[in-house]
Amino acid sequence: MRSPLSRRGFLAAGSGLAAAALPALSGCSPFASADSDPGTLTVHTQLGTTAPGSPTYKAVVEQFHTEHPGLRVKNLVNGDDLPQVYETSRLARKEPDVVMVNLYDKTLAWTEVGATVDVRGYLDDWGLRERVLPAALTEWTDGEGRLRAFPYFATNWPxxxxxxxxxxxxxxxxxxxxxxxxxxxxxxxxxxxxxxxxxxxxxxxxxxxxxxxxxxxxxxxxxxxxxxxxxxxxxxxxxxxxxxxxxxxxxxxxxxxxxxxxxxxxxxxxxxxxxxxxAMSSALAKVPARTAGHTAVGGWPLAPGAAHDKPTILRSYTLIGFWISPNGVRKIASVEKFLRFMYRPEVVSRFITESGRDMALVTDTVSKDFPLVAEAQRLGDRVGQVLLPDLHVxxxxxxxxxxxxxxxxxxxxxxxxxxxxxxxxxxxx
Structure with missing residues (x-):
């Protein structure tokens, strides 16, 4: 499917919007210095409020600062409005360097129209391909072979x-x-x-x-x-x-x-x-211990003549990825340090053990303190799987x-x- 948002349409539509937005993107705006300070890496993220994994993300960023004293990560936090906020900043050429968001709706077109860059070469050059589950690479790759982002969070949806x-x-x-x-x-x-x-x-x-x-x-x-x-x-x-x-x-x-x-x-x-x-993984992680103690995780019941042999669940590897913006390319050495750090096995494990997140990366870590998330991970071939339609709508x-x-x-x-x-x-x- 070709996105209805063309490169020309994105830029043309943005000319007036960018002009209107410029006052808000200057002065005290967090976007104003997004590409001006070589010692600051600006990351636009949904992790920073009540989103599962936020406390862990804040902690690992502090660890990153300790290990890289000359490089500061500046987080810009938005919720569901992140894609719209990012597009506005991109139209004004004030976009952050890295974006942490899922592959859904507006973001499907970003790499195609140049709002973010194909990261396939970076993944290989930095030796990180083997860290990613093959299914995740497939889901994050568009029809032209472009890898939209570095996969990170996944989810089971039983x-x-x-x-x-x-x-x-x-x-x-x-x-x-x-x-x-x-x-x-x-x-x-x-x-x-x-x-x-x-x-x-x-x-x-x-x-x-x-x-x-x-x-x-x-x-x-x-x-x-x-x-x-x-x-x-x-x-x-x-x-x-x-x-x-x-x-x-x-x-x-x-x-x-x-x-x-x-x-x-x-x-x-x-x-x-x-x-x-x-319930997707993030919802399973929030089930209170008392209720979780008598919760069984399985699939959706089938009707006679179904195309599946077993009750079904959804799975997705596109919950959050690290997208690199055109501004981020100018700071690619800093981006590399940050992503290598976030891909380290011990950092990945923290999101699993502390926040109950499913990951799109290779790991043996199990969510011991989030039993329903772990149970969903073990469902294996006891359930069937249907298509998550997000990548095709x-x-x-x-x-x-x-x-x-x-x-x-x-x-x-x-x-x-x-x-x-x-x-x-x-x-x-």
Whole structure:
């Protein structure tokens, strides 16, 4: 898929924006000196607030300062708005040297349009290729063979089951089929317990919907569906949407799931108001010890005739990478020192042991203090895997798909209406 954001479009669109932004990017702005001080490496990151791994990141940066007294890392911290803030700074040529962000939505086009650089040569020149899992290299490489960033964080995205709540409701085992899941939901509701909690109004619901839709699709078929936005053209995708609607209208999802967010979802599961959640590694790491003690990690239940042999999970190696900007190329010796340090096995291990992060790098370290993360890492071939659609959805459709997801989770919406709503996300984006 070619990004709709061309090099010419990025620069042309930015001419007016950059002019408007320049006052904010000068004077006291943190971007003003991004490329002016050879002794400072400016890193734009999402690690610095409440994001999992933030305390570890701050600690290892201090260790880096101790080992490199002549080089200071200056962190610029943003949350979900980081891509937009970075693009604004790039248009004004005041961008930071290194960016730590995931491969998703806007960032898919960055290397193609020159907002960041292909790092394949640096990875090889610095001898770091063997540190990266092959699957991570594949996911971070675009269709032209460019390596967008140095892979770092990964995630497993299994399903967490509160076995104590299931037992209280008279459910004897973790459900592995759709019929078992529907039966479990009825019993849970009878006890006043929400079955599957999900952020039907945000990205968590989008991912679970995508996972269920793929019940009858091979990875290649799913790739075509999410690249094209054709949710009607194959029998498999129609059956997947029918399966989702069947589960939804049978009461499998928490009440008013279409209005819930990821924060509400994790709160409901962690406080044991809900029995089941689709949870990525960072959410599993936050499950309280009491709840974690009776949580089993597995896959999403299948329907008869599914394209998979076992309940499914999602996996991704694109959660956070180190992108190098054009300004960063001017300080490439400093960037090399920083990335060599961040790739050191003992530094990588700290993110695993202290923060419960999954890594896109080769490591034998296990999250001993984060048992559910470790359990997810050990699932292996006990589960199947479906495609995370993020790398294949056109950036212009990403946010409209989340809006469409809320409609899909609204009980009573027909399968035909769900298909139409999903397809419209590609036309209106």
């Amino acid at each position: 399903v967490a089951y509160n076995t104590a709540l299931l037992e209280r409701a008279g459910v004897g085992a973790v459900p592995t089929t759709g019929d078992q899941l529907i039966g479990a939901a009825r019993k849970l509701r009878a006890k006043g317990i929400a079955p599957v909690t999900v952020g039907g109004n945000d990205w968590t619901g989008q991912k679970l919907l995508a996972q269920i839709i793929q019940t009858f699709l091979s990875p290649d078929e799913a790739r075509k569906v999410y690249a094209s936005g054709d949710f009607s053209g194959s029998r498999g995708v129609r059956e997947g949407i029918d399966y989702f609607v069947e589960l939804r209208d049978a009461g499998v999802f928490a009440d008013k799931a279409q209005g819930l967010t990821s924060d509400i979802m994790t709160t409901q599961y962690n406080t044991e108001a809900a029995a089941i959640q689709s 056109p950036p212009t459709a990403t946010q409209p798909l989340i809006t469409a997801t809320s409609t899909a989770f609204t009980r009573g919406t027909s399968a035909a209406a769900v298909r139409s709503t999903l397809e419209s996300a590609y036309r209106t984006g």
